[in-house]
Amino acid sequence: MSRRSVVVVSAFAVGLVVLGALAAAPPVGAQAGGYPTKSITLLVPWPAGGWVDATARVVAGIAEKDLGQPVVVTNRVGGGGQVAWTELARARADGYTLGIVNFPNLSTIVYDPERKAAFTAGAYTHLVNQVLNPVAVWVKPDSPYRSLRDLVEDARKRPAQIRVGLDAILGDDHLALLLLEQEASVRFRAVHFEGAAPQIPALLGGQVDVVFQNASFPFVPRARAGEVRMIAVFARERSPFLPDVPTAAEQGFQTTMSVTSGLAAPKGLPGPVAEKLQAVFARAMQSAEHREKLQQIGVPAKILVGAEYTQLIDELDGHARRLVEQFRKSR
Amino acid sequence: MDIVQHWLHGFAVATTPENLLFVVIGSVLGTLVGLLPGLGPIEGTAILIPLTYRMEPIPALIMLAAIYYGAMYGGTISSVLVNVPGEGVSVVTCFDGYQMARQGRAGVALGVAAIGSFVGGTIATVALMLVALPLARVALAIGPPEMFALLLIGFVLVATLGGRRLLPSLLMALVGLLLAMVGMDPVRGAPRLAFGVPELYDGIGFIPVVMGLFGVAEIMLALEHPTPPAPGARVGGLRGMLPSREEWPRVAGAIGRGTLLGFLLGLIPGIGAVIPTFAAYALEKRLSRHPERFGTGVVEGVAAPETANNAYANASMVPLLTLGVPGSPTLAVLMGAFIIHGVTPGAFLFRERPDLVWGLIASLYVGNLVLLVLNLPMVGLWARLLELPRAYLYPAILLFAIIGCYSVRQSLFDVGLMLVFGVLGYLVRKLDWPVAPTVLALILAPLMEKALRNSLEMSGGDASIFVTRPIAALLLGVAAVALVLAAAGLGPIRRLGAPPEP
Numbered sequence: 106m107s108r109r110s111v112v113v114v115s116a117f118a119v120g121l122v123v124l125g126a127l128a129a130a131p132p133v134g135a136q137a138g139g140y141p142t143k144s145i146t147l148l149v150p151w152p153a154g155g156w157v158d159a160t161a162r163v164v165a166g167i168a169e170k171d172l173g174q175p176v177v178v179t180n181r182v183g184g185g186g187q188v189a190w191t192e193l194a195r196a197r198a199d200g201y202t203l204g205i206v207n208f209p210n211l212s213t214i215v216y217d218p219e220r221k222a223a224f225t226a227g228a229y230t231h232l233v234n235q236v237l238n239p240v241a242v243w244v245k246p247d248s249p250y251r252s253l254r255d256l257v258e259d260a261r262k263r264p265a266q267i268r269v270g271l272d273a274i275l276g277d278d279h280l281a282l283l284l285l286e287q288e289a290s291v292r293f294r295a296v297h298f299e300g301a302a303p304q305i306p307a308l309l310g311g312q313v314d315v316v317f318q319n320a321s322f323p324f325v326p327r328a329r330a331g332e333v334r335m336i337a338v339f340a341r342e343r344s345p346f347l348p349d350v351p352t353a354a355e356q357g358f359q360t361t362m363s364v365t366s367g368l369a370a371p372k373g374l375p376g377p378v379a380e381k382l383q384a385v386f387a388r389a390m391q392s393a394e395h396r397e398k399l400q401q402i403g404v405p406a407k408i409l410v411g412a413e414y415t416q417l418i419d420e421l422d423g424h425a426r427r428l429v430e431q432f433r434k435s436r
Numbered sequence: 437m438d439i440v441q442h443w444l445h446g447f448a449v450a451t452t453p454e455n456l457l458f459v460v461i462g463s464v465l466g467t468l469v470g471l472l473p474g475l476g477p478i479e480g481t482a483i484l485i486p487l488t489y490r491m492e493p494i495p496a497l498i499m500l501a502a503i504y505y506g507a508m509y510g511g512t513i514s515s516v517l518v519n520v521p522g523e524g525v526s527v528v529t530c531f532d533g534y535q536m537a538r539q540g541r542a543g544v545a546l547g548v549a550a551i552g553s554f555v556g557g558t559i560a561t562v563a564l565m566l567v568a569l570p571l572a573r574v575a576l577a578i579g580p581p582e583m584f585a586l587l588l589i590g591f592v593l594v595a596t597l598g599g600r601r602l603l604p605s606l607l608m609a610l611v612g613l614l615l616a617m618v619g620m621d622p623v624r625g626a627p628r629l630a631f632g633v634p635e636l637y638d639g640i641g642f643i644p645v646v647m648g649l650f651g652v653a654e655i656m657l658a659l660e661h662p663t664p665p666a667p668g669a670r671v672g673g674l675r676g677m678l679p680s681r682e683e684w685p686r687v688a689g690a691i692g693r694g695t696l697l698g699f700l701l702g703l704i705p706g707i708g709a710v711i712p713t714f715a716a717y718a719l720e721k722r723l724s725r726h727p728e729r730f731g732t733g734v735v736e737g738v739a740a741p742e743t744a745n746n747a748y749a750n751a752s753m754v755p756l757l758t759l760g761v762p763g764s765p766t767l768a769v770l771m772g773a774f775i776i777h778g779v780t781p782g783a784f785l786f787r788e789r790p791d792l793v794w795g796l797i798a799s800l801y802v803g804n805l806v807l808l809v810l811n812l813p814m815v816g817l818w819a820r821l822l823e824l825p826r827a828y829l830y831p832a833i834l835l836f837a838i839i840g841c842y843s844v845r846q847s848l849f850d851v852g853l854m855l856v857f858g859v860l861g862y863l864v865r866k867l868d869w870p871v872a873p874t875v876l877a878l879i880l881a882p883l884m885e886k887a888l889r890n891s892l893e894m895s896g897g898d899a900s901i902f903v904t905r906p907i908a909a910l911l912l913g914v915a916a917v918a919l920v921l922a923a924a925g926l927g928p929i930r931r932l933g934a935p936p937e938p
Contacts, residue, residue: 153493153778154788177490180778181638184620184627188638195634219626223634268894274625296893297623299886306784310576312894 140200140378144175147368148204150189152182154302156322156404157366160236161205163398164368167389176203182299185273187214187222194224198371200378206231206369208418212425213275217433226422230374233386234367234414236399237407239340240281241320241350243333245308248315253337253356256315260291269293270304270313275429277364278317281339283432284360285353308333319364320344325403339363346403365407365417383410439569446794450802455498455795458491459803462499463810466506471513471818472658472829473520477709478766478872479654480507482646483833485773486840489643493777494792498799500773504766505749505800508709509553509807512742513818516545525745528713532730532737545738546815547677548687550808552743556695557804560750563699565797568758568786578782580890581901583760585911587884590761592918593704595873602922604869612877615640622882623889635849642772643844644854645878649871650769651837652858655830657865677812683735690720690736694743701744702751708764709748716744750800756781757793760883765872772879780883 147165151157158180165176181189190211193204206229214220242253250256260267271278274297286292293315298304301318308316309332318324320338325346327333335350339362343352353360368386370379389395390408399406409417449455465487469480484503488496511526516533529549536545578586595609618629619639630636679687694716701712720740721730730737752763760782762768771781779785785793811818841854861871895901903909 183622183638184625187625188620191634191637214625217625219624221627223637265896274623294893294896296890298890299622302788305788306576307579307890310579312579312890 140381141172141174143201144177145169145172145200146202147176147178148181148189148193148202149178150181150186150205150207152180152300152302154323155300156236156238156319156402157205157207159322159402160366160399160404163395163402164235164386164389167392167394168385171385171389184220185214185276186210187220190214191223193369193371194228196371198230198373198375200370200374200382203232203368203370203382204229206365206367207277208365208367208421209280209425209428210273210276210364212422213280213429216426216429217275226418228372229369230372230379231414231418232368232370232379232383232410233390234365234407234409234417235390236321236366236404237363237417238319238321238366238405239338239344239361239363240277240317241324241338241344242336243308243316243318243324243328244314244336245311246331246334248334250315250336252351253353253358256336257285257289257291257358260289260293265292265294267293267315268296268313270307270316270318271295271297272300272304272318273297275432277319277362280425280428281360281362282317283428284362285339285358288358288360305333320346321404322402329403345405365421367409367414439565442569442790442794443565443798445791446796446798447802449494449791449795450498450798455495455799456802458495458499459502459799459806460810462502463506463509463803463806466503466508467510467513467807467811467814467818468506468821469503469833470507470510471821472510472833473514473518473661473826475507475651475654475658475833476511476525476766477504477507478769479650480504480510481766481769481773482650483837483840485643485646485769485776486844488773489776489844491777493779494795496777497774497779497792497796500770501796501799502803502806504770505553505557505746505803506807508745508749509550509811510818512549512553513546513811513815514822516542516549516738517819518822525709525713527710528717528741529738531717532733532735535731535733536735536738539733541733543677543815544679544735547812548679548735548739549742550677550811552687552691552694552739553746554804554808555691556698556743556745556747557750558801559695560699560702560747561797561800561804564750564754564757564800567703567754568793568797577907578759579905580887580894581905581908582911583782584884584887584891585902585908585915586759586761587880587887589911589915589918590755590763591876591880591884592915592922595876604867605873608864608870609873609877612874613881615645615874616878616881616885622886623893635847639882640878641845641850641853642776642878644841644850645857646769646772646875647837647841648854648857648859649861649875652834652854653861653865653871655834655837656858656862659826659830661826677815679735686734686736687739689723690716690739691743693719693723694740695747698744698747698749699751702748702763703754704763709745709752709766712744712748713741716740746804753797753800757785757796758782762876762879765876768872768876768879772875775879 147161149158149161162178165178169176181192186207189204196202212226215222215225244250269282271282282293282295296313298307301323304316304318307313320335324333328335328347335347337353337356338344338350339353339360341361343350387410465484466480469475469483470477481500481503488499508525512529514520515526515529516537519530519534533545536542595605618636620637621628627637697716697719698712717737717740720736721727752767755761755763756767756771760780762771774781779792838851842851844850864871891901902912
């Protein structure tokens with residue numbers, strides 16, 4: 106082999122290795138003092154096209170300017186959040202792996218023994234809550250259901266025949282449906298999708314008759330555009346985005362169900378890192394940019410830190426535990 | 437008009453400096469990998485997926501597509517210069533391309549191939565735009581039962597048409613289905629077949645399997661062969677790459693027919709990329725006044741298959757983007773990579789992410805142009821690269837694959853998985869069994885399972901939903917017929933794809 110081709114080979118090999126190194130993550134082992142010294146991964150348990158993904162990307166975009174390092178949103182979809190929350194609970198508590206957690210969804214996985222969850226609500230350092238989002242009932246614009254009452258009456262006539270598009274098993278949408286079934290003594294036919302995005306074609310294409318999904322993006326913009334219609338929201342107050350639609354309570358039903366979306370890290374995060382993250386992300390969520398963007402996409406913010414947030418998690422966790430036990434008995 | 441707006445918007449997306457850069461990087465890297473003997477589009481895409489892992493979806497998809505057609509062109513270069521096809525798609529190009537190179541006309545062969553690829557790719561892309569929009573309009577009629585039936589068709593066609601023997605193909609597909617079952621149950625959420633190994637809770641990663649089965653296995657196979665002799669032919673300047681005046685009419689005819697043939701075959705999932713090249717070559721030979729001169733270095737013998745190959749590559753994007761059905765194993769890998777980026781190909785994509793789809797389509801044009809501009813002057817460099825001994829080059833690529841695989845999740849488990857599947861792929865290839873059905877099953881199975889279970893949820897557990905819905909019933913019928921034809925060895929398309937004698 107000629108000298109020249111040795112040079113070419115070496116150059117090529119070096120080039121490939123450099124390319125590979127560029128693809129690989131920066132070295133680990135940074136100290137808390139200069140934190141963060143490299144990019145931070147933010148695990149999102151739902152697919153792109155849903156509201157959790159949308160809001161996570163908004164806050165990541167604001168916070169990374171403050172942190173001086175990129176916050177890379179990574180969608181780890183599967184098992185109604187279980188994949189991402191397992192990974193988050195197992196990740197190194199160095200502040201470079203963060204994740205979005207949702208209650209009561211996380212708790213229902215913990216309390217369902219079939220799921221063999223490798224985590225509990227206590228497996229994380231809960232930093233800041235970003236969103237509290239109520240479940241709503243959605244239909245096509247030409248649907249015969251004008252109200253929740255219409256829907257329940259029809260379900261009484263045709264038990265277990267009305268197809269309801271839901272998100273994950275025992276997720277907030279499913280819990281709302283189960284609570285409604287219990288309250289009104291009716292049965293529906295549940296069809297589970299992964300995230301909100303596939304629920305839209307299913308509803309518009311008539312694959313399901315009704316969809317239970319949060320009163321937010323991506324359904325709110327579609328409701329504004331006249332593509333879908335909301336007939337009830339399972340909250341104590343009306344949705345600020347669609348104030349003309351009455352709550353379930355106004356229509357004579359007691360069922361309420363909301364889901365949180367908040368920032369968490371693996372348990373055992375070093376104190377200074379936790380404080381920094383909490384401060385930066387709380388500041389990001391309280392910024393005008395965050396407020397405007399969430400208003401624009403149509404997601405209700407609920408920024409909570411410290412004891413207030415812990416209290417809400419405890420409350421939702423306890424509620425989820427009772428519901429799961431109840432539903433496992435009735436199954 | 438609607439379509440013009442989409443079209444312009446797509447171009448706006450594809451020509452931002454950032455995306456343009458990724459088209460160029462993807463084309464160059466794709467060409468580089470495709471050039472190496474044994475490594476074609478599927479291996480190239482598989483090895484290079486990690487580079488795009490942390491990118492935003494649009495640039496990532498654009499770069500992946502660029503790698504795909506870049507690798508196609510890379511295969512052409514090694515076919516012409518050293519008579520070693522990158523993989524099946526460029527086998528036919530060897531027939532006349534290498535003869536031309538021996539006559540000192542390597543430049544013309546590569547030039548014609550580039551021009552043919554450009555024309556074929558561009559015209560096919562225009563047709564893709566025209567076909568895609570009406571198809572996307574019927575998107576809403578496709579519910580879970582129809583989706584299941586569609587995926588089944590793609591599955592049957594790709595698993596049976598590609599290989600010569602049905603049983604090994606189906607068995608390898610079953611292996612893929614089994615691998616796909618590992619991990620979280622998509623509906624109930626409970627872990628399956630994970631045997632308590634936490635790394636398996638998330639399933640067997642598509643990236644390590646594909647990189648192993650295609651990348652590592654092919655590198656091992658390639659190392660068994662000695663380095664090919666250095667190309668004797670010098671390529672010369674741009675002028676040395678154009679055919680002579682009397683050749684032009686024949687070239688133009690071959691390009692026209694190759695485009696049409698490649699495009700039509702590309703619309704049928706499962707044809708695979710090889711058949712259009714053989715078919716185009718056979719057609720030219722039949723139409724020629726001097727069929728006996730084929731195989732001695734006639735220019736249309738290069739132009740036709742190369743054009744057909746690129747027209748096919750672009751046309752096969754139609755079933756992928758509109759129906760979510762990958763037409764070839766390479767496209768299945770591409771589809772897997774899209775899904776990793778949160779983009780599930782299918783009709784709904786046109787409604788939901790027009791920026792992404794039209795940006796990608798526009799990038800196909802841009803990419804064809806980039807390949808033309810880039811490859812004409814760079815051919816000399818590529819030729820030199822082929823002189824490198826494999827003993828140095830391939831270990832470097834293996835190292836690159838290992839780093840790339842690790843970088844995706846910073847997981848050594850994934851690297852181990854890749855190497856295990858590399859050895860498995862090597863052994864399976866030694867048995868002359870196909871690995872593509874395994875990969876296809878691994879990628880399609882989760883989608884099929886979701887569609888199946890959603891269908892049954894919709895019907896309350898009644899399987900008759902698949903036959904009472906007319907579109908689903910029709911599609912299932914097509915899948916059944918395809919399977920029976922394949923089992924009976926009657927596949928008309930397969931006969932068409934029988935290699936002609938040069």
